[in-house]
Amino acid sequence: MIVRLLLLAGSLALASCAPVPRQHVAERGEYIPSRLPPMKTFTRSGAQAPERSNSSIANDFLDLSFQLESGRTLPVFTRFEGPVTVRVTGNAPASLDADLTRLLARLRTEAGIDITRIAPGRPAGINIELVTRTQLQRAVPQAACFVVPRVASWAEFRRNRRGAMTDWTTLRSRERMSVFIPRDVSPQEVRDCLHEEMAQALGPLNDLYHLTDSVFNDDNFHTVLTGFDMLILRATYAPELRSGMTRADVAATLPGVLARLNPKGAQIQERPRGRTSRAWINAIEGALGPQNTMEARQGAAKRAVHIAGDEGWDDNRLAFSLFALGRLSLGADPELALNAFLKASNIYASDPSTVLHEAHIAMQLAAFALSSDQAGTAIAIVDRSLPSVRQAENAALLGSLLLVKSEALDAMGRPDEAARLRRESLGWARYGFGTDAEVRKRAGEIAALNPNSRQDRT
Structure with missing residues (x-):
């Protein structure tokens, strides 16, 4: 079955540096037009041959x-x-x-x-x-x-x-x-x-x-x-x-x-990997299963991390365990979530075949950076991830990353660039998320990460 893994970070109270001053921060409604731009679609595939034995x-x-x-x-x-x-x-x-x-x-x-x-x-x-x-x-x-x-x-x-x-x-x-x-x-x-x-x-x-x-x-x-x-x-x-x-x-x-x-x-020389244990699979399925309580899912994610460590894995399975733990900890323990994402990102970054996986982590890290007034860091994180996301044709992730970048540009006092990029991101979001209501909801969630946006509502 297909499980949607993209989860927006939401408003997170983190240590941050001082925001870049701006003369004016518009209301969020000005940034999302009443009529959304046309839906964007991919037209050219760029699949690469496998780099394995x-x-x-x-x-x-x-x-x-x-x-x-x-x-x-x-x-x-x-x-x-x-x-x-x-x-x-x-x-x-x-x-x-x-x-x-x-x-x-x-x-x-x-x-x-x-x-x-x-x-x-x-x-x-x-x-x-x-x-x-x-x-x-x-x-x-x-x-x-x-x-x-x-x-x-x-x-x-x-x-x-x-x-x-x-x-x-x-x-x-x-x-x-x-x-x-x-x-x-x-x-x-x-x-x-x-x-x-x-x-x-x-x-x-x-x-x-x-x-x-x-x-x-x-x-x-x-x-x-x-x-x-x-x-x-x-x-x-x-x-x-x-x-x-x-x-x-x-x-x-x-x-x-x-x-x-x-x-x-x-x-190409073979890189042997240990077989995936049923205990780890069960733990991951428990973490991803929406029918379980949040407490049970968090416990299952922690078990997956421990099993992966006990098995001696240092590959995508440990990273995925950490990613699941990070997602499930966002609301209850942001510090644990951030640490899990950082560890997962380091593992994915060590393998050229997991650049797309790293981009999913980048969405979370860019959201953390934006929420903590680190707009320049958010932009750098997004820019590193865009090529792999475009190649993978993931419009939902692409639209979300571009929305984060547009908010970061806005926070840095570059509203014209932000507006142009926001329009592009909404076009991808229409393909990735579907209905106008869902697109607006996602855009609003990301806009809420912008500290200047939060100041507007105080």
Whole structure:
């Protein structure tokens, strides 16, 4: 499932330096126009090839393809055999067509999959149906979107959801899949669901927390298919593989497949990582689970940090544990939150494959800096993060970072620059957050971080 991780810092009472004087600080209403600017969208993908050894990619391929997220094993390898068709049914939002067109083009060119969209009235291999978020979560609580085998519609899924028909472990080849996506969420959430669930309809069904360069990771930092993901899908549809192969069969064949598809990976030395324990996964799931009390979630995040430390991890799993702890401590213990974010940022900064992860931390650190009258520091933090966020096509994070920067510019007495940047940020926020009301809410939350704004209301 997809979990939104972006959390705005809110007003935090921190030690700060003196604010830069300003002659005039306008009311917040002047900064958010009555008519929001047009929604901005991404038009060019910049996925990079994975910088990892083929041996580690092969191990990840096997774990992604022969195990479910629940831990259940899959007896055989499955994929579509032959061309794949896709149709869309339900009341789709206007943004879906362009995002699906871009995704299908990438799957054809980067993953080498013969995949095309067909009319809604024709039978298809992959059926994308738009339903309401309430319907979706009533059927599968806590899921943002999901994919199911052997059914072609929501109604067929509801009739067969508890039987062998929708059991992935009984599958021997893929012929018919359904992807269910909520229609009443932001354009970015719809797109993110398209990427993750379409990828799982075509290939891997598991998520691995140690992956730093993939959507197949429940930390959900990457929300559009990466170069690693496209390589995994290209290998999935390599002519050397076929549905029905066992794990041993695939393991014996993969080295040749990857040598052909990713020759650079043969020259890279493998960096072994310890396997992720079920105890840590349970702790992280407890920290992220909104059904738990805040106290229980904070306790689970602390357990995740301790488990990661006991395991000797110094990678993205420890950093993610700290990130979760920081998010959950913002309201109750800002100092603990800041320390957790700083530690997580240092870990992410040490690995070139986690620059996007570091940018999520940067949002929190920039918010702290802005709230404590350190406008110049906030701007520097934001500017370092913008390239990776644009490349990852995360409009919600991009819009939020630019809103922080616009407030920082405003606090430094540069209102014209702030106004221009605020307009750009609102365009990205419309794609990232959806409704005008939600965009205004997010913009208002970030504006409240500006100490000059708080002074206006006293």
